[in-house]
Amino acid sequence: MGIRNKLFLIFLGTFLVLIVAASGFYYLSFVRSLDTYLDERQQSQVERLADHLGTLYQQQGSWQFLRDDPRRLKRLYWLAGDREEDKDDRGNHRHLQLLDAHKRVLIGPPAPAKYRIDVPIQDGRHTVGYLTYPDQEAIRDKLDRRFIGRQLRFALWMLSVGLGLSLLVSWLLARHLVAPILALSHHTRELQEGDYSSRLASNRRDELGTLTRQVDQLAERLDQGQQARQRWFSDIAHELRTPVAILQGELEALCDGIRPLNQENLKGLESEVAQLTHLINDLHDLALADGGNLRYQFRQEDLSSLIEDVLDSYRGAFAQREITCRTTLPDQALLQQDPVRLRQLLDNLFQNSLKYTADGGELAVSLTRQKDDTWLLTVDDSAPGVPDDALPKLFDHLYRVESSRNRRTGGAGLGLAICQRIVEAHGGTLHAQHSPLGGVHIQISLPGDAP
Structure with a gap:
């Protein structure tokens, strides 16, 4: 697997973990906040209703006025709430119970004590009854479940969009980070094949930019070394050709009788041979010195x-x-x-x-x-x-x-x-x-x- 694919999977996995965690946190936080809001809202409404019932009890002297007209409790419950916000919650009164001072059921369906909340009704000095209502988990209706389902679907939709964005961003990041590495790989392949003329010329200021500039410097050194080596071979051939050509010309002149074979001409040949020998010795010493093989006796x-x-x-x-x-x-x-x-x-x-x-x-x-x-x-x-x-x-x-x-x-x-x-x-x-x-x-x- 290439480095681009590895980076892509790393970025994608990181983004997915973050998106799933954020979506889950949002969903759980929303559901918990919604339950808390509904509980506090209903408790406030029931407490206002309890205060109003306490006033009516003090006026009537008993609960007979509600037992004769149970629908009155519905109207009182609606009047105790926020009329604009409670238009869709008029059915919540069905879960209310009116108990007397001894907690005997007067109005409303029975409910287990562990699922209900009791709000006392007082006539000013004494507790004359109780209003009970179950918690939101116990009375959650289809409308509530549909609302929560819509929020869950919204969270899943956000998760899908996040997945798509994660794929796109991960691919772009992997491509951005791997592009200079691929360029370096291509450039080093060219250097390996002997092409030292190309340069990357990166303007990046990170570690990849530093590496790119270092590779360019290496290519420059290799290019200079190659040119120096070519000049070296050319100059050596030229330097060796000159004394050899002179020797060849002198010997041909002696063989053809153009120049006499005397001491003076022989000394000239000896001088050219000495110059050629000196050049060869210098080349040999320099080659040994460059290779670290020139011997020293300190x-x-x-x-x-x-x-x-x-x-x-x-x-x-x-x-x-x-x-x-x-x-x-x-x-x-x-x-x-x-x-x-x-x-x-x-x-x-x-x-x-x-x-x-x-x-x-x-x-x-x-x-x-x-x-x-x-x-x-x-x-x-x-x-x-x-x-x-x-x-x-x-x-x-x-x-x-x-x-x-x-x-x-x-x-x-x-x-x-x-x-x-x-x-x-x-x-x-x-x-x-x-x-x-x-x-x-x-x-x-x-x-x-x-x-």
């Missing part, structure tokens, strides 16, 4: 001396480009680290600065300890910089700022992505922003007690 090492060692290996290259290197390093910076991976990180950062900093520029490297015992490593280089919209994308796979990078001087755009994975594995953070020197400011925060 031990306590001095990060300051590691930075000096790596930077010393680049000083010659920086000097050839007339790039000034400035360092602000502590005497010692001990922390748990994988020196091989951190050396790989520093190599990527210094290679980027060497490739993209203009001749005669500047490189500034600093390492400072923060108040929370973390180590803050910053690398600043001079112009050219990167646009504002490119800063958050610098650590994406295969991303390059086209205005400053090309395949002759730039890499495949994997170095900074690998750097981010290495920093995250050390429990740190990596950010890029504009440098006051005109280039890029790379900021790395590493915990003093990194794993």
